[in-house]
Amino acid sequence: GYTVDNVFPAGPMRNPDGVQRGSVMDFASNSPGDPLTPGVGATADAKRLSVKEAKSIASIPVLPISYGDAQPLLAALKGPMAPEEWRGTLAIPYHIGPGPAKVHLKLAFNWDIKPVYDVIAKIPGSEAPDEWVIRGNHHDAWVNGAEDPVSGQAPLLEEARAFGMLLKQGWKPRRTIIYAAWDGEEPMLLGSTEWVEAHADELRQHAAVYINTDGNDRGTLNMGGSHTLEQFINSVAKDIADPETKMSVWERKRLSDIAAASADDRKEIRQRADLRISALGSGTDFTGFLDHLGIATLDMAYEGETEQGIYHSIYDDFFWYTHFSDNDFVYGRALSQTVGTAVMRLADAEVLPFDFVDFADTVQKYTRDLQKVLKDKQDEIRERNQELDEGVFKATFDPRKPTVAPPREEMPPHLNFAPMENAGEALVRSAERYRKALSAKQGALSETEASQLAALNTKLIESERTLTNDAGLPRRPWYKHLLYAPGVYSGYGVKTVPGVREGIEQKKYAEAEQEIVRVGKALQDEASLIDSAAQMLESK
Incomplete structure (x- = not known):
């Protein structure tokens, strides 16, 4: 972190004591959620696998440590120098071992089954109650969680408060609106995945759109999701004012994309009616909705002007957020306006605003x-085989360094x-x-x-x-x-x-x-x- 900016508390970056927590479950090859109940909701009476049977639990012990603790371990390694792309920025030579240093790692794990608590609120629809617009953000954190997840959860609560006020004034949404605060996202998307799996049949029948947020900072609006909703979320972004520039968040995003794009991409951005939204993989609570059930999904955040040096560490706290991120909360308000507008338009539209x-x-x-x-794979293999025929690797290898063609x-x-x-x-x-x-x-x-x-x-x-x-x-x-x-x-x-x-x-x-x-x-x-x-x- 110190190569980017000052380290916390003088700056936003991770200091030598900062530990990044995270899950090491093999969710991408298997599934997120409770590893003992893959594919079904982890209710009290659900049939469970044993820990040994669970495919997504890591098979080797893992412990995250700070770079301050890692430095003496890395410095004690000898053997060949690490390839350039494996080297970090600590002031040490990077070797790959083996040894001669030895480390004794003693870990204790708690395998108890614990409850997670999702908080779900529903506003019944007045005309199409069987069509659901679902809005979610997780409420659990690895430690303090000011940025992740509270900077996304607070705007969600503000949206819900605003809808509550509208209800008191007589407004009723056409469709049912469901607000969800998910638990257990950090360990492996537990609360949202298990809710999706437990209610899969209902969701397949009724869920129209799921809108997700997570951490939120300062900068431009990042829009991702199902491309059937691309035109819709572009139209929403055109109606939201950017707190810093006062232009629409759509226009600021467009100009930011032009500044970062190649010549060909700049031409498309200028000519295309809608900005392209990014496709979604995983890593947060939309996963069960989109990847498993096929529910049209959006995921949004403001980002780009905050250095994320404290991610998943104890230093992700109120002091860090109010000094180095959205210190006056104007982008939290912008997120609430953006997502709240999207929820209301989806809930009240006579015809769902899908465009193909x-x-x-x-x-x-x-x-x-x-x-x-x-084609790139074919070109790569063709070139490599030709270089093998020509003896390129034999001629360029350093005989003092062990290498294999x-x-x-x-x-x-x-x-x-x-x-x-x-x-x-x-x-x-x-x-x-x-x-x-x-x-x-x-x-x-x-x-x-x-x-x-x-x-x-x-x-x-x-x-x-x-x-x-x-x-x-x-x-x-x-x-x-x-x-x-x-x-x-x-x-x-x-x-x-x-x-x-x-x-x-x-x-x-x-x-x-x-x-x-x-x-x-x-x-x-x-x-x-x-x-x-x-x-x-x-x-x-």
């Missing part, structure tokens, strides 16, 4: 990305992306048809019978479910969404079209081709669903 034009564009972009991933690899085969390409084209046609039909009907929606609106909204709610598959991803049956998932080896980071992408990355090319077919079918089903929604509008 941006979604279709994103799907086509993902297909092009995957084709590039395959990379093995020769077979060239990745051609993959047929036609199922995804054809489905992408069908999506474009269907999306344009739906947008046109909705626009033509916009002035007459209030005259539409309630049963017809309900049928249309049910169809829209199903649109995200259509992108899931009951069998789940290869070797990861809990993760059922075919477009979004955390990577097996990338932690929380998203892998878009994960079955295809990771098949290519892991050189499982036959599997990747099978996944292309499976994704293509899901996208064709999505196009058919969108067409049927458009037909409902056209025929009324």
